[in-house]
Amino acid sequence: MLKVNLKTHRKRLLADTSGQKLFVLLSIEVAKEVEERGKLFVSFVLDTSGSMNETVNDKSKIEIVVESLKKILESNILKDDDEISIITFDDEAKIVLPFTAATKSEKIFSSFEQIKTGTVGTNLGAGMKVSLDLLKDKAGIKKMVVLTDGNVFDPDQVEKVLDELVFSNISVISVGVGDEWNEDLLCRISDRTLGKPLHLSDVENDSESSSNINVSKLPYVFLNELGHATQEVVMNIEMEIELKDGFSLERITKIFPVQYEIMIENAPYLLGNLESRRRNVYLLEFNIPSMPVSKVEMGKIELYYQVPNADTREKIGPFEIGIEFTKDQLLAVQTDQEVMDWVQQRNIEKIVSEAISQAHKSPEEAEKILGLARSLTIKLKNEDLTALLDKAIEEIRVKKYIGSNVAKTLKIGTKTQLLDHSREDMPTDDDIRKATGR
Known part of the structure; x- marks a missing residue:
């Protein structure tokens, strides 16, 4: 059912050396056509x-x-x-339409x-x-589409709801309109729930891109996102990782088709759903202890998932990490270029966030950091x-500053752009650490 591929950024690390990292690229895709979702x-x-x-x-x-x-x-x-x-909210929330079958168009249109x-x-x-x-007691693919154009009045309530959304396997597509909304909160909602x-923009744009769309195009945005939802044929993928003593998991990032951090406080780790025609790609970062000259199976990965109309969960694995x-x-020092390209793609989000935070206190430094991010996007062909x-x-x-609208578009863009691999002249990890101070 699933095709899984693991690849490390290095086949060898230095012996008797502490503080090393190992990046593991995990790719998951549907191995055969699924007839129904x-x-x-x-x-x-x-x-x-x-x-x-x-x-x-x-x-x-x-x-x-409404259109x-x-x-x-x-x-x-x-x-x-x-x-x-359909639920609406201003100073209070209201159910405009309880869950209704798509065939009951007259009832839906009247709502x-x-x-x-x-x-x-x-x-x-x-x-x-x-x-x-x-949503929480429904059985199937569960999506929440949130749209707002203002700062949230009850962020504490949002945080409380997030935990329940994660537990109920509900992913959220969060849409911010204009430049008054809290992008950090909406990004957190999508990150925690494995959404997008x-x-x-609520003003006329000189040019548009997939990250900078006028609100008048909202009908096409909704259709596009629901189109992806209708392609989800594998649900609730979970990952368990067993590591040998001394090795530890630092971070899991989903890096395609949308980038967000996977919560690793509790296992199993929730990886979301999988579309029939697009693979999911994750980057796992491990801390490596000092080891003598040897070949080591440092751990193994197992995946669990559900398919439509099945009462049981399927398992695939274990996959050894050597x-x-x-x-x-x-x-x-020999590295796998494909894995390193994905590492660089992941780093763009951090670089851009650092530049935005620096913009008001040091515009010159922010411009320098943005230039580094730009060189990465050129080499990755992220036009x-x-x-x-x-x-x-x-x-x-x-x-001498970055405006709110541009800052929001940049932050969202680093999470939603796709990767086109490049092979030459990529800035090094040292370049990135020097620019971001990390």
Whole structure:
């Protein structure tokens, strides 16, 4: 059912040397065609505070939201037994539509008339809690789509809901509109729930990219994201890692098709769902103890997962992680370029975050760090992110700061851009450590 590939960034490490790292690339894809997917449950959690009345391209933002929901129903993207629900929130949360089968279009369309802007207030946590209560006991693919254009009034409630979302295997697509919303919070929501963050601009753009889309294109954004959800044929992948004494797991990052950190406080580690036509790629970072000259099986990995309409969980593995320790420095420095490309891709997010934090106190240093990130995106052929970095570099040169809209787009872009491997002239790990001070 699953095709799994493991590859280490080095086959050999130096013997009798402490403080070394080992990066392991884990690729998972569907090995054979799956004829059916699970039932899809999508809950829309929509901001209806007063600011959603603002117009973009002659339509209010709330009108664009309703238009987007209509486009979903008019498309063929949902199966007859798929269900959707709609929750709105401003100073309070309200169920506009409980879960309803996609075939009941008349009932769903009539519910759109209740989606109206209300009072001042952005109680996102309250809206997410109502949505969670509707979703948590459903059996199938569970998605929550959150859309907001303002700062959240109840972040503590959001944090409480997050733990329950993770436990219930509900992933969140979080959409921030404009430049008033808290990108750190929305990114955290998507990271914790193995979802995806998106940024939509509420002003006219000179140019658009996959990370910089006008809110008027929301119908196509919704259709694209739900299209990916309908391709998920393997659900709730979990990983267990058994390591020999002295070896330890430092970090797991999903690096394709969306980048986020996997929580490693408790095992098994939740890796999310898998689409039928796209592989998931993860980067595992291990701390390696000082070892004598030897060949060591340092640990093993096992994966567990579910397929549609199956009562039991499947298992694949174990997959051994082996490493050789040598005194030969020339052998120890040899690296696998593919794995290192993914390591560099992972590092772009950290580099950009460092530049944004430096921008107000040291614009010159921030520009230098952005230049390093730009060189990486060029070598990785990430043209969209290169263009965004060019815009940020130009802005910091002229204004001596990075504006909120550009900063949000950059942060989201580093998590949602795809990788195209490069082989030459990549900045080294030392270059990155020097630029970021880490």
